[in-house]
């Protein structure tokens with residue numbers, strides 16, 4: 001129908017237009033289920049596509065996502081005091097921490113944690129992890145640094161499991177201390 005035209009319509013034309021309108025509205029109205037999913041109807045992608053119809057089954061939430069009212073992950077300040085290392089500092093844990101350090105951290109912080117890794121020269125500042133203040137960080141604080149990264153440090157929460165992060169925390173505590181043999185001499 002032409003909009004804006006104020007032409008008088010004959011009764012027959014009006015009836016015809018009304019019938020057409022009813023028909024087209026009926027065609028748009030969604031049915032509960034498509035009668036024949038393979039039937040060639042226009043715009044049936046909402047039925048046959050991967051979309052979930054409203055008020056039907058919800059898709060599973062992405063892995064490790066949190067509901068709005070679920071307990072949230074502690075921020076760094078909270079983690080500092082609330083989190084303690086659940087792993088015992090065994091030789092196996094330290095060995096795992098060292099292996100992880102060599103893979104994930106040494107390229108920036110250096111093999112011995114002195115801040116002289118391969119990539120360090122690309123940064124304005126690469127903190128040595130052997131510094132007294134870093135060695136004095138509470139375990140939970142170091143853990144959250146590893147999990148969330150920093151301004152220029154990447155986060156490792158996605159790459160490392162919880163136990164791997166805690167193993168690293170134990171290993172970082174040994175950086176800067178003399179080798180056991182050296183002490184024995």
Ligand code: HEC
Pocket residue numbers: 101104105106107108109119123125126127128129134142145146149150151152153154156168172
């Ligand atoms: C791509 C380079 C890079 C990698 C890889 C990296 N870091 Fe860092 N890290 C930094 C930088 C840069 C800082 C200084 C803070 C900032 O700018 O994010 C930092 C800071 C830190 C600090 C705090 C130091 C301070 O003085 O407060 C700790 C602890 C730390 N990193 C541990 C780690 C551990 C453990 C790993 C391996 C899991 C790691 N980092 C991997 C670049 C890196």
